[in-house]
Amino acid sequence: MEVMTPRGPAVVEVDEPERARLLLVLTHGSAGGVDAPDLLAVRDAALERGAVVARVMQAFRIAGARAPGSPDRQDEAWAAVLSELRPRWPDLPLVQGGRSNGARVACRTAKRVGAAAVVALAFPLHPPGKPERSRADELRGAGVDVLVVNGDRDPFGVPDPVDAARLVIMPGEGHDLKKDPARVGEVVAEWIFHYAL
Incomplete structure (x- = not known):
């Protein structure tokens, strides 16, 4: 489905289980899409356990941009998508990620959209080679529990365990988390259903 935002249309792909227990809304990275291996694995694992899974292709990507623009503009567009999705499943706990x-957006907007928790895959702690430009404040500022799943070889760094409710480091994985996406899906589904239900 298409959702109009202040930054143009976003496109949402929704998968629903027979009996829904939770709403999980996921999005992509700056230059990626909603068919990234880790996002698909999370969708599959969460759907199997009873989550409605909505994967959002953000407005900036639909417009053809590779960069998301300012955080304020991106967060405004994300909140518009959630304001359209949330009323469709008003009784389900909301987890976004x-x-x-996309993990940064989910952290920055969690309280604003009423999320119960955040899933942060490959959270980009800092630009490659620039650890002094830490984004840990976005994790700490989420205002809800955050699960972080990062590879131990991620050039964007690995967050400190104290900055998340749970940090899972995947051995041998880089920023794309594509060596064992099924494991990423299992870790996320186990955490969100244990945490949110």
Whole structure:
């Protein structure tokens, strides 16, 4: 389905189980899409356990941009998508998340959209080679519990365990988390259903 935001249309792909227990809304990184291996694995694992899974292709990507623009503009567009989705499943707990830049958006907007928790895949702690430009404040500022799943070889760094409710480091994985996406899906589904239900 298409959702109009202040930054143009976003496109949402929704998968629903027979009996829904939770709403999980996921998004992509700056230059990626909603078919990234880790996002698909999370969708599959969460759907199997009873989550409605909505994967959001953000407005900036639909417009053809590779960069998301300012955080304020991106967060405004994300909140518009959630305001459209949330009323469709008003009685389900909401967990939101994403990979890389999408994880940042999910952390920054969690309280604003009423999320119970955040899933941060490949959270980009800092630009590659620039650890002094830490984004840990976005994790700490989420205002809800955050699950972080990062590879131990991620050039964007690995967050400190104290900055998340749970940090899972995947051995041998880089920023794309594509060596064992099924394991990523299992870790996320186990955490969100244990945490949110």
